[in-house]
Amino acid sequence: MSLKNFKIGAFILMMSLASCSNELDTDYTTGQGGDNLKDLIREYPYKLKSLVDGLYLFMVSYQGDHDSFNYTMTLHATDMMAQDISQPTSHYFSWDYLHRYRSAPNVRTAYIWNTFYTAIANGNRLLDMADELSEYIIGYDEDFYNSCLAETYAVRGMSYLYLIQLYQEVITKEIVNLQAPGVPLYFSTLDGVAEEEAEALKGRNTVARVFEQIEHDLTLALQLSANYDRQDDKRSIDSHVIHGLLARYYMLSQQWQKAADHAKSAYSGYSLMDVEQLKSGFMDATNPEWIWGYRHTIETQTTLVSWFSHISNNSPGYAGILSPRLIDYELYHSIPDEDVRKQLFNGPEGISQEDYQRFKVDIQTAPNIQNPYASLKFGRKDDWTQDYPYMRAAEMILIEAEAYAHMGNTVMAAEVVRLLMENRQPGWDMSEVDVEYIYHQRRIELWGEGFSYFDLKRLYKGINRAYDNSNHSIPGQFEVAAGANNWVFQIPRREIQDNPQIDESEQND
Template sequence: MKSLYKFRFYLTCLIVSLYILSCKDFVEIDPPNSRVIGSTVFENDRLATSAIEGVYHRMFDSGNFAGGGQWSVTTVAGLSADEFEVNPFSSSLQEFYRCDIDPSNPANLALWSSAYSTIYMVNAVMEGLKSSSVITPETKKQLEGEARFVRAFSYFYLVNLFGDVPLIITTDYRVNAKALQVSPDDIYQAIINDLEHSRQLLDDTYRNSERTHPNRLVASALLARVYLYRQEWSRAADLATELIGSTDTYSLAEDINDVFLANSSEAIWQIAPTNVGNTNEGNMFILTSSPVSSPWNPVYLKEELVSGFDNHDKRLLHWIGTFESNGTTFYYPFKYKIRLSSGQPTEYATVLRFAEQYLIRSEARARMGDIPGALADLNLIRNRSGLENYTGNSEQELLAAILKERRKEFFSEWGHRWLDFKRLSLANDLLSPDKEGWRTTDVLYPIPQRELDKAPTLNQNSGY
């Protein structure tokens, strides 16, 4: 019986994945075999749950978008900002480093396509749940809440990286073929709607006790970030406060080497490795040869970033590694300590973590004039890293200190630095001196050329 269940679990994941892999364009999706979806994937609670598990597995396995590989948000957005250097042989990544991206860039296409593939998968799950008459109400609520969160998460990155994008909320190929780009305001409203629904559908516990399955607080954490980006300071602060008050579930790890461990106290949401014992981030970032010639580990940290840390900052001492080659020292992210392993994973890719909530609330409080409250939150993060309290009381100086702390806390994580540049309108001032040929339109990535060729309803972003 156990082997039969495992077979059906992997069959379910395969069915869902094949829907995606067979779709050459998100608006050119073949009519799904709804009879197969309804009778196989959603014929009981366990198989319905397997369908959403297939989404998480696919997010990791693809290596793109949320996968932590060379063509992931973490890598390309880190290159676009001021975090990474890249070797000259990685032409597709060089374009992100220069902020001069050709619409035919394969990494750009992979980013877009894998995000929309994730969206299509969760749309399929939601439609399957809605049409099924045998799934229990409790399972329906749980899985719909998870699916809505993943869809909101995917759109958060699409709208921040590409600007006007199509809002795809169905698997109906006839509807998707006519999809038009909508404004960031409309995308954000859809994100907020999905996250609010998730908060209503989910409770505060983690399914299977693994922090790889969104719960209500996970949705709250992303919503706090959304409101910060939307400059709705009070809402951002209130949601961050909700997370910070959840002391039975979350806490700042006293030892920063524990932050990225599986199910750490600081993890709000993680993606577990599948079929390997290491994260894609660890595999790609940890250097074992010179990155200037390696096709496998082509990126490394900018010296300017490393020099910005105080010498006794624990993040410098424990989160940054060094590799010596021919008299040159290369620095790399060492937040994940395992490069390759076939054993049981001890590290999970950490997507949302508790420290961000303090810095969200610190910034929101500063914007609302609560300087003492903002300082208290900022200094918790500084103190954990072995730094003394920041004592400035000018709002502008404090905001600059928060931005500096965000850079040191979230380097090589999920494009935080690039998105901070964009939301705070700092990209032109901070990047134009170092990015030859920088144009103001470079803050958005181009719509992939393949998508434009296949979907005449799409319009290219300005500057491309």
């Protein structure tokens, strides 16, 4: 990334975002903003956490358009490219759904690139400041200093984890393409990278080098978080979240035992939802199953320019009024009737009488909730303060189970996934499960939460929406093979123009 476009403006944005939520009443619009901020933190070291919170707020902010809401935009845009969501009418995210938005001239790749590299740039500048003011912050509380660094390194490591999957085919037929060209890496003064090396690393580093950085950042974050107790603030990253991010990374890099171990550590101490909680809208971070999520307030919600506006048929937003989100016909009919998760979707006849009574107030302003195969999973709040789920215990159970299945221990995989399935499907009883079974459970359990595209790439799968009785739109009924160019985003045109370390010849096909 060419940081000249972001390194000043983005950090000032982060400061102003943090000030909204934590009363940092400092003028960041003048040339002295950075110095004023340093003076403030020297006097009040605990204000450093406000800057960390600014990282999280940036993740749910938007870049100017109604389909550009940063982190969850990436999750939704990629979900729309996969198999499991049908979009019957054209509107926002239709070009993603039709696989026409991943090339360099289009805005989606720029939005995604800017989201993660702005988060990285903000994080590095925060680390620089923490390094410069370490004497004051450590003097205030060393554990606090370490926890702020831990959260920041975790955001950086997670950002690289997403970028490498979006901008390269990491897996080909179960082989990790370690020498394939990846993405640029950027550092803070705390990293101790020499200037000449840092400049060279602004180019397309190999997948292996990016993997090395992801593991470094997340492992360091885990070490630094050892004494951190976030209490009830699920917006903040703690050791459980970092274990979960490491579990995701080790699944991608095919280090199965490490993936299983970190996944188990991530969900340790968390309980699964009961049926009532499962049907309560996936919008409350106090849910006992949520490991990480964003707690929205009136000040942070973005109404129509939000993930819930596009994913929730219950809400009076784009999905509820204009372009509903439906579950794929084949996926719906593959769910056993006794599986309570089937109740999160309408059947072929549309909304049931029971659900009509439950949602009859919502229907008045969100009529698409009545459609055949419409999702009922994501709920509604009239003030748009639905919380965003980033990581749940169910995902981690599925990671642990899948990791054992990859290692050939299908009995252990069944024992682990039983924790989830006995909760979701009464009477479930299987002695062995394989990778395909667990992948199917991921499609059901994590529907709409931003995993489907990444699972397809990780497991080297394609899509086929052109089957008999398909409920995908006519333009959306096509096949995309595993490994096709469609699954790899092109680097934004401006990045290649502005970054001397990336040549046009290095562009993805």
